[in-house]
Amino acid sequence: MQDRLLSELRLTTIKTISAANNFLPKFIQRFNQRFAEPIDPSTPVFEKQLIPREIDQILIIANEPIINSGHWLSFENKRYLPIRNGEYVYLKPHTKVLVIKSFTGKLYLTTDQDEVYDLFCISTYQF
Structure with a gap:
C-alpha cells in the first residue's frame, strides 16, 4: 500500500x-x-493454540531400525521391546519399523500395518 x-x-x-x-x-x-474484504467477526483470526499432546505428536525424530532375531530393536545405543497394554509384543525378526521419539522424549514404534506400540528399554543381560 x-x-x-x-x-x-x-x-x-x-x-x-x-x-x-x-x-x-x-x-x-x-x-x-x-x-478490502468484509470482516466476519465469528471467524477467529488466530489458529487455536496447540495443547502439549499435539505439540508432542508434531515435533518428532523418526528412525527406521529393524527388529532383530531376539525380537528387540536397537535405538540410541539401547535395546527396546515393543509393548501394548502392558504386555510385550514379539514382532517377526527383520521387520522394518519406525521409531518415533516425541518432543518430550517418549518413544513409540509403528509398523507398516499402522500398529502403534510403546517401547520398553531392556538391559543387555535380561535375555
Missing part, C-alpha cells in the same frame, strides 16, 4: 505534506472499496 500511495501522490502531483494529508482519506476510501 505504501508503494501504491507514493505512485498516487506522484500521479496527482502532490508535493507537500499538507496536500498529502488532505489526499489520504480519499485514497484510503478508494483503496478499501477496491481491495
